Amino acid sequence: MSKIKLAVIYYSSTGTNYEMAQAAVQAARQAGAEVRLLKIRETAPQEAVNSKPEWKALTERTQNIPEVTLADLEWADAYLFSTPTRYGGAASQTRAFMDSTGPLWATGKLANKLVSVMTSAQNPNGGQETTLQNMYISLMHWGAILVPPGYTDQSIFQAGGNPYGTSVTATGQGVDEASKKAIEHQTRRLLEVARFYLSGRENSQQVSAD
């Protein structure tokens, strides 16, 4: 079977989700996947970005990371999203990207992708679960195959126990080690389920061609 193609797609303004995405990329490459790290386009005005030093610095630091396109979504077998929680939902930049996928959705090209979602929020109970659930609802409209972590590994309990997806408490001090372990598990699980699905699909296509 060929390598699983994984798109790790994130939005971040102060670095938490960028770091979460990087941890996922590393785990996915170690697991043998072909990986693209992709950022969601900034929609905030430049004055807003410049007004917050961490935001401006991250924009500069990540300027070479490609912005996600519809072609990336078509290319990948699996997507891992990472988005900040804002007022209990995904950041508007993430929502704007989701809203731009209509042309691909209309041609059925978003169906049967394997998908998992992560988030961060300032507070331990700041709306992470609603963000993840809202993202999964939109992804169901794509016909995605949802791969939440559930309670499939000890690392999930140690990182706060959210079965919908890794949820980091954004402290401004970086992503804690327990969350990194949960991200690694979530990534490996997504790839494992993708492999089950894609090899089964390949086999059934082979049988029907025989």
Ligand SMILES: Cc1cc2nc3c(=O)[nH]c(=O)nc-3n(C[C@H](O)[C@H](O)[C@H](O)COP(=O)(O)O)c2cc1C
């Ligand atoms: C407009 C706005 C709304 C936010 N709403 C919430 C919230 O409802 N709950 C919470 O815990 N944190 C909230 N936060 C904090 C963000 O979740 C936090 O900045 C984010 O997780 C950091 O991710 P990043 O470093 O990748 O940008 C909000 C931040 C902003 C700017």
